[in-house]
Amino acid sequence: MQILKLTRRAFVAASIAALGMFPALTSAHAQTPADVLVVGQIAEPKSLDPAAVTAVNDFRILVNLYEGLVRYKPGTLEVAPALAESWDISEDGTEYTFKLREGVTFHDGTPLNAEAVKFNFDRMLDEDHPYHNTGPFPLAFFFSAVEETMAVDDLTVKFKLNAPYAPFMSNLAYPTGLLVSPAAVKEHGEDIGRHPTGTGPFKFVEWASNERVVVDRYADYWGEPAGVQAVVFRPITDANTRVAEMLAGGIDMMVEVPPTALSQFQGDDFTIVEQAGPHVWFLILNAKEGPFANKLVRQAANYAINKEALVNDVLEGTAAVAAGPTPPAFAWAYNEELDPYPYDPEKAKELLAEAGAEGAELTFYVTEGGSGMLDPVAMGTAIQADLAAVGLDVKIETYEWNTFLGEVNPGLEGKADMAEMAWMTNDPDTLPYLALRTDAWPENGGFNSGYYSNEKVDELLEKARTSTSQEERAELYREMQVIVQEDAPWVFVANWKQNAVTNDRVENFDLEPSFLLHLQNVTKN
Amino acid sequence: MAAYILKRLISAIPVLFGITLIVFLIMAMIPGDPATAILGAYATPENVAKINKDLGLDAPLFQRYFIWLGNMLTGDFGRSFSLNRPVLDEILDRFSATLILAGISFVLCAIFGILAGVISAARQYGWADKAITFTVLIGISIPSFFLGMVMILVFAVRLRWFPVSGMYAIYGGGDLPDLLNHLVMPALALAAVATGVVARMSRSAMLEVLRQDYIRTARAKGVHERKVILGHALKSAMVTIIPVLGIQAGFVLSGAVYIEMVFQWPGIGRMLVDAILKRDILLVQGGVVFVAACYVLFNIIVDVAQSLLDPRIKS
Numbered sequence: 080m081q082i083l084k085l086t087r088r089a090f091v092a093a094s095i096a097a098l099g100m101f102p103a104l105t106s107a108h109a110q111t112p113a114d115v116l117v118v119g120q121i122a123e124p125k126s127l128d129p130a131a132v133t134a135v136n137d138f139r140i141l142v143n144l145y146e147g148l149v150r151y152k153p154g155t156l157e158v159a160p161a162l163a164e165s166w167d168i169s170e171d172g173t174e175y176t177f178k179l180r181e182g183v184t185f186h187d188g189t190p191l192n193a194e195a196v197k198f199n200f201d202r203m204l205d206e207d208h209p210y211h212n213t214g215p216f217p218l219a220f221f222f223s224a225v226e227e228t229m230a231v232d233d234l235t236v237k238f239k240l241n242a243p244y245a246p247f248m249s250n251l252a253y254p255t256g257l258l259v260s261p262a263a264v265k266e267h268g269e270d271i272g273r274h275p276t277g278t279g280p281f282k283f284v285e286w287a288s289n290e291r292v293v294v295d296r297y298a299d300y301w302g303e304p305a306g307v308q309a310v311v312f313r314p315i316t317d318a319n320t321r322v323a324e325m326l327a328g329g330i331d332m333m334v335e336v337p338p339t340a341l342s343q344f345q346g347d348d349f350t351i352v353e354q355a356g357p358h359v360w361f362l363i364l365n366a367k368e369g370p371f372a373n374k375l376v377r378q379a380a381n382y383a384i385n386k387e388a389l390v391n392d393v394l395e396g397t398a399a400v401a402a403g404p405t406p407p408a409f410a411w412a413y414n415e416e417l418d419p420y421p422y423d424p425e426k427a428k429e430l431l432a433e434a435g436a437e438g439a440e441l442t443f444y445v446t447e448g449g450s451g452m453l454d455p456v457a458m459g460t461a462i463q464a465d466l467a468a469v470g471l472d473v474k475i476e477t478y479e480w481n482t483f484l485g486e487v488n489p490g491l492e493g494k495a496d497m498a499e500m501a502w503m504t505n506d507p508d509t510l511p512y513l514a515l516r517t518d519a520w521p522e523n524g525g526f527n528s529g530y531y532s533n534e535k536v537d538e539l540l541e542k543a544r545t546s547t548s549q550e551e552r553a554e555l556y557r558e559m560q561v562i563v564q565e566d567a568p569w570v571f572v573a574n575w576k577q578n579a580v581t582n583d584r585v586e587n588f589d590l591e592p593s594f595l596l597h598l599q600n601v602t603k604n
Numbered sequence: 605m606a607a608y609i610l611k612r613l614i615s616a617i618p619v620l621f622g623i624t625l626i627v628f629l630i631m632a633m634i635p636g637d638p639a640t641a642i643l644g645a646y647a648t649p650e651n652v653a654k655i656n657k658d659l660g661l662d663a664p665l666f667q668r669y670f671i672w673l674g675n676m677l678t679g680d681f682g683r684s685f686s687l688n689r690p691v692l693d694e695i696l697d698r699f700s701a702t703l704i705l706a707g708i709s710f711v712l713c714a715i716f717g718i719l720a721g722v723i724s725a726a727r728q729y730g731w732a733d734k735a736i737t738f739t740v741l742i743g744i745s746i747p748s749f750f751l752g753m754v755m756i757l758v759f760a761v762r763l764r765w766f767p768v769s770g771m772y773a774i775y776g777g778g779d780l781p782d783l784l785n786h787l788v789m790p791a792l793a794l795a796a797v798a799t800g801v802v803a804r805m806s807r808s809a810m811l812e813v814l815r816q817d818y819i820r821t822a823r824a825k826g827v828h829e830r831k832v833i834l835g836h837a838l839k840s841a842m843v844t845i846i847p848v849l850g851i852q853a854g855f856v857l858s859g860a861v862y863i864e865m866v867f868q869w870p871g872i873g874r875m876l877v878d879a880i881l882k883r884d885i886l887l888v889q890g891g892v893v894f895v896a897a898c899y900v901l902f903n904i905i906v907d908v909a910q911s912l913l914d915p916r917i918k919s
Contacts, residue, residue: 288697
């Protein structure tokens with residue numbers, strides 16, 4: 080049996096060779112280097128051109144490379160100065176004049192001045208601009224109220240709006256308003272997204288596709304210099320792998336930790352950071368036809384669903400119970416007196432009996448995933464069970480996210496009675512204005528897929544949008560929230576708390592309510 | 605032989621055309637569009653129309669098909685909107701990563717699979733056969749992505765022998781030892797099932813051949829056992845084993861999708877999954893056509909190799 084002798088020998092030799100290779104192979108694997116922060120991202124960025132992207136994942140890198148005229152004040156969603164030191168708003172709310180900070184340069188050495196600001200907004204908004212073809216710019220409509228951008232003098236820039244539009248300031252603070260070096264746009268053309276050049280505390284070094292984006296401390300930064308020498312953003316799309324990398328020390332920080340993985344990070348080696356954001360998770364109810372055309376049935380659904388259980392058991396405490404259409408993260412516009420609908424199945428049954436809707440059959444659209452949707456299948460199933468407990472017969476139809484949007488956005492009429500939905504916005508105006516007004520019904524191009532209509536709500540929202548006084552706007556939004564909660568066009572379910580985990584080498588890290596990832600002050604030993 | 609190869613190559617052309625048409629129609633028919641994927645919650649009809657115009661998706665369906673096909677024949681696969689770079693650049697980048705992973709896995713599964721099969725057959729019902737059969741059954745039965753996750757947990761998180769994911773270290777890496785270090789776990793996880801299948805098929809193919817009269821004759825003539833097994837039996841068995849290897853090559857390539865997701869290997873499988881979710885039409889179409897062309901090529905190679913071993917197949 081020569082053959083076997085040979086193979087046995089071969090096996091032994093192969094095993095010895097393999098064992099011999101282990102130490103050589105494994106020595107390269109160690110901890111991340113000091114002063115370099117490695118961040119586990121959820122996906123590869125699409126582009127690093129702020130005007131061209133829409134995903135929070137991309138914004139997390141961008142806000143470290145770029146700055147806008149204004150930004151969100153740390154820890155809030157209120158607008159604070161950034162590249163603009165101060166500003167004036169005209170009486171009628173149609174002229175915004177910004178005074179720019181002096182001596183700020185882009186990473187390519189060119190100055191930040193009024194012409195540069197004008198270039199950025201013209202590139203996005205003017206179809207005849209020579210660099211408009213570096214788009215598309217999907218969120219350019221944030222600034223669709225801008226009629227003209229004028230460079231008054233070197234450091235003064237003025238926006239003329241076609242009508243008063245109160246969310247303008249918070250839209251400027253949104254990453255779509257970050258400013259790109261005009262010289263870099265001219266040099267790189269449509270490849271500008273791979274050669275990001277801003278004024279931020281970090282400057283771009285390298286983007287290796289599907290592996291990493293590296294940024295370095297910008298030595299000539301106008302403000303406080305960044306706390307670490309470099310930041311490496313790694314795309315790790317699989318959540319389990321991201322958790323494993325964190326546990327193995329391959330990354331220093333990860334965002335969007337799956338709720339079920341949080342328990343692995345208890346203890347001294349890791350810090351879990353949480354922050355509630357401007358997010359609402361709700362069920363759109365079809366108020367045009369079927370059982371939910373009756374307000375009592377809509378209220379019954381709000382009573383029947385056990386939101387505490389959803390938030391604590393399904394989402395493992397990564398969200399809070401929502402009370403109304405406006406998330407509490409908009410502290411200045413949130414109505415503190417609003418209490419969530421309590422979990423009260425008996426009350427729900429009474430309301431259903433009163434409306435004559437006992438045993439109604441309902442079609443429920445559920446998505447498999449999607450931005451801000453949290454754990455939509457598990458939540459859909461739990462909601463189905465809660466509604467069954469009060470005698471409603473709910474049939475679930477599940478769709479992949481893009482398909483789901485294609486079904487829900489054109490309206491639920493003739494198809495479904497309820498659908499899951501979640502929004503994350505940057506101004507208390509956005510969601511109700513686009514999803515609760517009569518003029519926002521799907522046939523008018525809005526997102527009011529459940530056909531809710533209340534004249535008073537319409538009036539309050541229109542008025543809040545054109546007012547230039549924040550106190551007045553806040554009053555109007557608070558009143559709107561009370562009416563909408565009573566009318567119950569949605570089941571208000573949850574406000575997501577964003578989370579992140581850092582290891583014990585990372586210090587000075589905080590999450591922002593805007594869900595942006597400002598790393599300027601973070602240090603690492 | 606040259607004529608046979610040419611004939612096979614020509615017969616591949618209609619197959620590839622069929623694939624372009626099918627993948628194009630599938631991408632056109634599935635619900636959801638790039639504009640919705642880009643805009644998410646802000647997909648108002650005006651915004652969608654504007655994005656579609658910018659992406660050239662407002663043209664009629666068949667016009668778009670012929671533009672795409674025409675461009676592709678001249679080597680222009682278009683531009684991926686979700687990655688903002690030429691589709692072909694991305695495919696070639698990503699395919700080289702997949703080729704390294706799938707290539708190594710294929711070599712591992714061919715070597716160890718045939719070796720295990722030959723030993724099993726030579727020692728039918730002996731302890732070596734039983735041990736190999738047992739191991740092979742475990743290999744076949746564990747889904748590769750699960751095996752990958754268990755390996756990560758044991759060898760990366762607990763023992764810290766290997767890095768969890770990626771292809772190169774993110775700092776100071778990039779050389780061959782670094783690549784091998786990152787390759788060990790995904791390549792083994794990917795090779796496990798294919799090795800099992802190859803081992804089982806090799807064993808039965810060898811047993812089949814070893815029962816033949818000419819083997820008994822060879823042994824009776826006093827031919828060395830090693831020569832009987834490797835020279836006489838294995839050569840005949842290869843005619844059966846090579847098509848299995850061809851199928852496994854395809855299996856390893858498609859199995860790479862899961863492994864690439866688990867180990868964050870920057871290959872073409874992960875690229876396609878991301879592209880489908882983002883409705884990046886040109887990237888999906890280009891990627892599928894490219895992978896399909898590779899499949900077709902594999903099949904031709906397998907057929908040619910088989911006909912070299914067994915001239916009857918050509919006729």
